Each structure stands twice: as structure tokens, then as C-alpha cells.
Amino acid sequence: MIKPILFALSLVALTTATTVTAQNNRQRTRATANNTYYQRQNHLLDSVISRYIELDAQESRSSYMSGDNPADDLYEGAWGTSGVNANRVEVSEVPDSVVISCKGYVAPVIGxxxxxxxxxxxxxxxxxxxALHTGDPVGAAFDGKVRITRYDRGGYGYYVVIRHPNGLETVYGHLSEIKVFQGQSVVAGQTIGLGGSTGRSTGPHLHFEARFLGNPINPEKLFDFQENKAIADNYFLVKRNSFDWAYGGRSYRSSSNHRHSSSRGARYHKVRKGETLSGIASRYGVSVKELCRLNRLSRRSVLRPGQRLRCS
Ligand SMILES: [Zn+2]
Incomplete structure (x- = not known):
């Protein structure tokens, strides 16, 4: 597990960052009156961030140099090769906030x-x-160690998953050829495969994912694919924002389907007033017992309107 102090620090940083942003937006017109407030907040944020970066650098280095797998503390030593979320970590189990260092990022392809x-x-x-041409080299986004090389006919095609010391995993799909092996250490920018159109794909392109504890984060929250660099040295993971897809955001379909293409994903239900466990269970074709197990509920649990239940 990540040391509690890192969480505590990141939480302070995030709270402060959110406050500053919200204040900026809300009170732009009254900015002058609040100048000292902003200065104080920014100063606090800076000092927390720089302290964190120091700790983070030590942490990453030590976990990477230990000779084991990168970010082993975070993944509790699990190194499954069965799929992108081999440990089957649910978003609910991911820490509420984490600071992820994006230093050393290299764009996997330019396109x-x-x-x-x-x-x-x-x-x-x-x-x-x-977009890319078949045969174009695809590079590792960060230093790391290859966790999966595999072929997924109906989805990713030939794909590679790399775990990085910063806790992220990156996924590279539809490759025409894989150039690394499972367990291989790679450096940022190193060719890990050649671009292609294998799997569920209609033309040559790289399908690129960034995941944290198995759960995807929009890569464009972390990286600028026009400038081909990280957006900032650190990415502040805030669960509600980073995994907005899991919270039924307006435009997202609720699903914890971690596969690129599959209909076998979990389904979620938002409880409405008056609904019962047995009613929801029958609607989704599962038993009440299964529904309780999936949501860690007892049969007598009181459902709250708006509560999200996993139904498969
Ligand atoms: Zn894709």
C-alpha cells in the first residue's frame, strides 16, 4: 500500500487545488478583493506539491530499483497476465485521490x-x-515492465500491457507485431511493437489506454496528444473525476466492462424510490442472493434512491 502520508498530502493538495479552481471560476469578477487569499492558497499548494514530488521520486525509485515489479506495493505484488484488470479491482476500491508522476512520458506514436x-x-x-501506418514503431510511454503480451481476436488484437513505477499501466492495441516479452523491462520510448489493425479494428491505428489499478482513465486527462507530452509533471487522480465513466456521467454508459470489446461487462442500476432488491434482481435476471453478494448488502438492507447497484 502507498504510505498514508502520501495520501494525506495528496488529499490536502487536491482539496486546495479544487478550492482554488472553484474560487477562480466563481469569483473571477471579484478577483482583486481576494488576491491575498489566492496567494496564500497557491503558496500552500506549491509547498505541498513540491514536498510530495520529493517523496514520490523516492518512492518510485525505491519500488522500481528493488528488482521486483514496478509499483508492487500498490498492486500488492499481484502480477496476473489474464487481462487488463487481472486483479479485478473495482473503482470503489481505488483510493479517493492519488498523485501520479508523469515525468519521463514519451508519446507512444506521433499521429x-x-x-x-x-x-x-x-x-x-x-x-x-x-492514426498510424502498419509497421510504424510503437513506443513505451514510460519506463516499466511488460505485464502482458497477448492476442485478443475480438478486441485488442495483438496487445501489450506495461506496468510503470508511477502506478499507471498502459495498453497498446491492434499491433501487427509484438517486439517484447512478458516480464521484460523497457524504457520510455523503446519500441514494444509495430502498429497494425489486428483484432476489432477497421484500419491501422494504435488503441492506447492508461489505467490505474486496472481502471481506465481518459489518456487525454494526462497527456497532450497534439504536443506529444504530459500535460503536467503530476496528474492528480480524483476518483470521481478520473473515473467519471464509472459514476454514470451524463454522456457515459455505466459499465465496469474492462475489455475493449465485449458484452460481458458488469451492469449497474440506479435505485429509484420504492424499488426493492427482489424487483431489481428480477429485472436484471439475477437472484437476490447474487445481487447482495455483488453489492455487499444483506437481504434486509434499505435501498436509498440514487444508490448504484451492480447487477451483473
Ligand atoms: Zn480504440
Missing amino acids: STTSHFGPRGSRNHYGIDI
Whole structure:
């Protein structure tokens, strides 16, 4: 686990950052009156961030140099090779806020973005698509260690998953050829495969994902794909924002389907007034027992309107 102090610090930083942003937006017209307030807040934020970066650098280095897998503390030593979210971590289990260092990022390919993260047809698109020509080299986004090399006929095609010391994992899909092996250490920018159009794909492109504890974050929240650099040295993961797709954001379809293409994902239900466990269970074709198990409820649990239940 990440040391509590890092969370505490990141939480302070995030709270402060949110406050500053909200204040900026709300009170732009009254800015002069509040100048000293902003200065104080910004100063506090700066000192917290720089302190954090120091700790983060030590932490990353030590976990990476230990000779084990990167970010092992975070993943509790789990190194499954069965899929992108091999540990099956739910968004609810991810810490509320984490600071992720984006230093050392190298764009996997240089090309135009042809599809963004978000809803696509009846499911979510958990990465972004970048145009390329078949055979173009695709590079690792950060230093790291290859967790998966695999072929997924109906989805990613030939794909690679790399775990990085900053806790992120990156996924590279539709490759025509894989140039690394599972367990191999790679450096940022190193060719890990060649671009292609394997799997569920209509033309050559790279499908690129960024995941934290198995759950996807819109890569465009972290990286600028026009400038081909990280947006900032640190990304502040805030669960509600970073995993907005899991919270039934307006335009997102609720699903914890972690596969690029599959209809086997979890389904969620937002409880409405008067609904019962048995009513919801029958609607989704599951037993009350299963519904309780999925949501860690007892049969006598009182449902709140607006509560989200996992139904499959
Ligand atoms: Zn894609």
C-alpha cells in the first residue's frame, strides 16, 4: 500500500487545488478583493506539491530499483497476465485521490487522434485511437515492465500491457507485431511493437489506454496528444473525476466492462424510490442472493434512491 502520508498530502493538495479552481471560476469578477487569499492558497499548494514530488521520486525509485515489479506495493505484488484488470479491482476500491508522476512520458506514436475516450455505440471506448501506418514503431510511454503480451481476436488484437513505477499501466492495441516479452523491462520510448489493425479494428491505428489499478482513465486527462507530452509533471487522480465513466456521467454508459470489446461487462442500476432488491434482481435476471453478494448488502438492507447497484 502507498504510505498514508502520501495520501494525506495528496488529499490536502487536491482539496486546495479544487478550492482554488472553484474560487477562480466563481469569483473571477471579484478577483482583486481576494488576491491575498489566492496567494496564500497557491503558496500552500506549491509547498505541498513540491514536498510530495520529493517523496514520490523516492518512492518510485525505491519500488522500481528493488528488482521486483514496478509499483508492487500498490498492486500488492499481484502480477496476473489474464487481462487488463487481472486483479479485478473495482473503482470503489481505488483510493479517493492519488498523485501520479508523469515525468519521463514519451508519446507512444506521433499521429492524429481519430477517436476519443468515452461512449461509442453501446459501450465505452476506454482509450484513444491514434492514426498510424502498419509497421510504424510503437513506443513505451514510460519506463516499466511488460505485464502482458497477448492476442485478443475480438478486441485488442495483438496487445501489450506495461506496468510503470508511477502506478499507471498502459495498453497498446491492434499491433501487427509484438517486439517484447512478458516480464521484460523497457524504457520510455523503446519500441514494444509495430502498429497494425489486428483484432476489432477497421484500419491501422494504435488503441492506447492508461489505467490505474486496472481502471481506465481518459489518456487525454494526462497527456497532450497534439504536443506529444504530459500535460503536467503530476496528474492528480480524483476518483470521481478520473473515473467519471464509472459514476454514470451524463454522456457515459455505466459499465465496469474492462475489455475493449465485449458484452460481458458488469451492469449497474440506479435505485429509484420504492424499488426493492427482489424487483431489481428480477429485472436484471439475477437472484437476490447474487445481487447482495455483488453489492455487499444483506437481504434486509434499505435501498436509498440514487444508490448504484451492480447487477451483473
Ligand atoms: Zn480504440
